[in-house]
Structures are given as C-alpha cells and as structure tokens.
Amino acid sequence: MIAPSPTRTCLLCRTVAFLPLLVLVAACVEDEQSCYDKISADLLGTSEFARKSGDFDYADAAIDSGYAALAILVDDARNICDYVTAGAYLERK
Numbered sequence: 001m002i003a004p005s006p007t008r009t010c011l012l013c014r015t016v017a018f019l020p021l022l023v024l025v026a027a028c029v030e031d032e033q034s035c036y037d038k039i040s041a042d043l044l045g046t047s048e049f050a051r052k053s054g055d056f057d058y059a060d061a062a063i064d065s066g067y068a069a070l071a072i073l074v075d076d077a078r079n080i081c082d083y084v085t086a087g088a089y090l091e092r093k
Contacts, residue, residue: 032073032079032080032081033073035079035080035081035083036069036070036073036080039069039080039083039084039085039090040066040069040070042085043062043063043065043066043069043085043088044062044066046058046059046062046085046087046088047059047060047062047063047066047088050062050088058087058088059088061088061089062087062088065085065088065089065090068090069083069090072090
C-alpha cells in the first residue's frame with residue numbers, strides 16, 4: 001500500500017478548510033436581482049400609497065424611480081445594490 005504524500009494531504013486539508021469560508025462569503029453577497037426586487041417592491045408600495053392619498057405627483061416620481069432602477073439593473077457599469085430608496089426616489093448608499 002502506498003502512503004499519501006504529506007504535501008497532498010496538507011493541500012487537501014487546506015482546501016476542505018477553505019470551502020466553508022467560500023460558501024459563507026458567497027451567501028453574504030447579495031445578487032442584483034434580489035436588490036432590484038426589494039427596491040421595486042418598495043417603490044411600488046410608495047406609489048400605491050401616494051395614489052390612494054391623492055398625491056399623484058409623488059406617485060409618478062416613484063414610478064419614474066422604478067424605471068430608473070430597471071435601467072440600472074440592465075446597465076453592466078452600475079450595480080442596483082449600490083442604491084436604496086428614499087421615499088419615491090433612489091439614492092446612492
């Protein structure tokens with residue numbers, strides 16, 4: 001029987017030890033689609049509330065911000081996760 005070399009065993013141990021850390025980091029990174037879903041839901045709720053309150057200009061501003069969020073989502077140079085909603089508007093974090 002051939003014994004495994006110490007170098008190969010150490011490499012395997014390091015790889016196995018590194019894997020949970022990699023999974024944890026990957027889970028913490030939020031993808032753009034989930035950021036967009038949160039922002040668009042928030043803006044839609046703001047728009048609906050403003051319409052029910054009779055503030056149609058504010059509702060239209062929320063809808064315009066929703067279009068802007070969609071434009072940011074499809075733009076590869078920008079990341080929608082860098083933005084948050086501030087009422088009916090988008091702001092950079």
